[in-house]
Amino acid sequence: MAENTTPTDTGRTEGNWAVEYDVEAIRIRDPVADALAVLESGDPFVVTYRDVVKAAGHSCPTASGAYRIVQLGLDALYPDEFPVRSEVEVLAAGPRDDATYGVMGRLISYVTGAAQEDGFGGLAGGHGDRQNMLTFDAFDADGAVPTFRFRRTDTDETVEVTYHVGDVPDGGPALGNLQQIIEGTASEDERELFADVWHGRVQRVLSDDSLFTVTTIEHSA
Template sequence: MSDLVDPDTDPTPRRGTERTNFQHLADADPIAVRDPLAEVLGVVPEGDPLVVGFPEVVLAAGHACPAVAGAYRATQLALDDLYPDDLPVRSDVAVEVGGEPDDHGLGPMANVVSHVTGADRETGFTGFGGYGGRENLLSFTDLDGPGRTFAFHRLDTDDSVRVSFAPGAVGMSPPGADGGSVTDLIPKLVAGEASAAERQRFYDQWHNRVQRVLRASPGEDSPFTLQHPQN
C-alpha cells in the first residue's frame, strides 16, 4: 500500500464497484490478463494479473445490456481459446471488429473488447519506445459470421480465433409476458410512464437476458460461434 494515500483516512470520495449501489447486475467470471506495462511501472508484481470483472465493464459502458454482455463473453471465450495454459497478454492481442464503428451497438461492443484486451485504435497508447503499445491493435473491417463477429489474433504465436455473437439465438430474446418483446416497454420507461410493476417486469426480464448471454457457451442454439481461420 502506498504511504501517499491512506484509504482509511483520506477524505477523497472513491468511485468504483465497491461504492456503486447496483440494483441489478448479472454475474460473470472475471477475466485475468497480464499487462507488461503495468508490471514495468510497478502497478502489479511481475507475472501477476490485472483482473477485469463485468462490473467494471458496466461502469465504463454506463449500462448492462445483451450487447455489452455479448462483447464481454466473446472476449472471454476468445482469450480462453488463444491462451489455454497461460494468461492473456495485453499488447500481444490484436482484434478485428466486423463492421463499421457507427453500426448500431458495435462501437460500444468494441469499447468493451478494448477495455479487456487493451487493443485500441490509432488513439491508443504508443508504449514506451514501443514497449507495451496498444495503438492500431483494434480495427474495423468486413468479417463473415452470424451476428456481430470479432477476430482475435495472438501476435506472438500467430494463432487466431473468430467469435460471432448472435443475440437472436434461441433463448436469448425471450418474449414479454403478453407475447411482445421486453424491449416494448422501453419507450414507457424513458418517458417515466411505466408502472412499478412494469418496471420490475422489465428489470427482471432484461437482466435475465444479460445473465443468459454471460453464461452461454458455444454449441447448438448458442448465441456464440467459434471458428479458427486458416493462418
C-alpha cells in the first residue's frame, strides 16, 4: 500500500470532481445485457467507485467500505473470470433498517444486481433473475462489524467479508468543522482541512486491505 493515501486534487473546477480516488474498478458480466445486446457478448460492465458515490450521493467510509466489501468478495469468488449478475447471492449479517447495513446493502445490490423480492425478475423464463438474492439478518456475526457473505449459485462457493470499521482513523478535530460547513459559517481553510481529512479516510478504506478479512465458508456435505 502506498504511503500517501491523500486523494489527488483535480482543481475543483466546475464540471470536475473535487477528488480522484485511487482504486480499481469492478468488472461484472450481466446476462441480460448480453441478451439485449447492451454490451458486446461476454464483455463486463465496468463499475467504478465514482459510480457507487453517485448511487449513494456522497463519499464516506461506509460507501467506500461497501465498495471494497463487494470488490474483495467478488475477487475471491471469481479469481480467474468475471463475476456474473444473477449468479451472486448476497447475505448480510445485520438488518435492512440498520443505518450501516441498509446503506451498504443498497450499494452492494447496485454492483451485483442482487435484490430482495422487488428485484428484476429476469427475461422470459427468468433469464437473469435477481429476485430474492439479497437477504438481511441471514447469519450471526459481531453486530458492530459489518459482515457480508457472497455465494455463487452455480458452484455454492461462499466467502465472507468483514469490514473492521473501528480501525478506520477517526480523522481528529478537523472533522468537527462539518457543522460549520453545513451552517455556512466555516472558513475556506476549515473547509479545505475537513475535505483533506475526510477524503483521506475514504482513500484509506479503499487502499488498506488490513481493514478487511475475507474468509471462505465451508459447507457441510
